[in-house]
Amino acid sequence: MFRAACLLVFISLSSFCIGAESAKLLFDARVGWLSAGTLSLSFEIDNSMYEMLGDIQTSGSIEKFLRWRGRFAVTGSIVDEIPYSNAYLLIADSDRKRTITFATAGTTTIHTSSEGSEALDEPQGTDLMSVLFLSGSCFEERKVHDGEDAYDVVLVNRKTTFLRQGTNFVSGQATICDYRFFDDKGGRRKVSIWLVQWNGRVVPARIQVRLPLRPDGILKLRVAK
Numbered sequence: 001m002f003r004a005a006c007l008l009v010f011i012s013l014s015s016f017c018i019g020a021e022s023a024k025l026l027f028d029a030r031v032g033w034l035s036a037g038t039l040s041l042s043f044e045i046d047n048s049m050y051e052m053l054g055d056i057q058t059s060g061s062i063e064k065f066l067r068w069r070g071r072f073a074v075t076g077s078i079v080d081e082i083p084y085s086n087a088y089l090l091i092a093d094s095d096r097k098r099t100i101t102f103a104t105a106g107t108t109t110i111h112t113s114s115e116g117s118e119a120l121d122e123p124q125g126t127d128l129m130s131v132l133f134l135s136g137s138c139f140e141e142r143k144v145h146d147g148e149d150a151y152d153v154v155l156v157n158r159k160t161t162f163l164r165q166g167t168n169f170v171s172g173q174a175t176i177c178d179y180r181f182f183d184d185k186g187g188r189r190k191v192s193i194w195l196v197q198w199n200g201r202v203v204p205a206r207i208q209v210r211l212p213l214r215p216d217g218i219l220k221l222r223v224a225k
Helices: 002-013 060-064 128-134
Strands: 021-031 034-046 049-058 068-079 082-094 097-104 107-112 116-121 141-145 150-163 172-183 188-198 201-210 217-221
Touching: 021 201, 034 128, 049 128, 068 128, 082 128, 128 141, 128 201, 150 188, 172 201
Parallel strands: none
Antiparallel strands: 021 034, 021 217, 034 049, 049 068, 068 082, 082 097, 097 107, 107 116, 141 150, 150 172, 172 188, 188 201, 201 217
């Protein structure tokens, strides 16, 4: 029952408004030296309202260690270049397990194929995908969440540079936003986002995640063919 209801919401979120501003982005992912797969997303913005759909798929060398796929959908509004989501859905498949996370109206419902459903208080803030991919400028601090866990995000540095990523990837004059992510369990990570003017709007051309004692995770925006 819950799975059917969430899939219905997923379909309804994908019915974008005709005439709205739209874009499609495709990122190559790496973990250290290993090719890790792709992240594709599309979004539309109508006045201040936005809708976004995305797909994450592992591939290449990383699948010797991990095989994972996730699909997500988000709705919300953008105020002064900063997104604020009001509904977030993630459908994640790993090995033989499927997990569906749906956060809206103060409640997060998590359904797994093996354990049934659980209702939790929705974490404060905006979903991570909206903040990473729809923020049009550096922000000083935010609360973000992945539907289940919350993070405090603080800007520690802002600078400009020229981003060179090579053939097939977006390059250009960029603003680098360096953030620190803190979770409620004492964990922390560094996230850097290179914002570039591309096809008429500011987009993240590169995202780099640094974790202690682990190889960096990197997303690089491909040039549309």
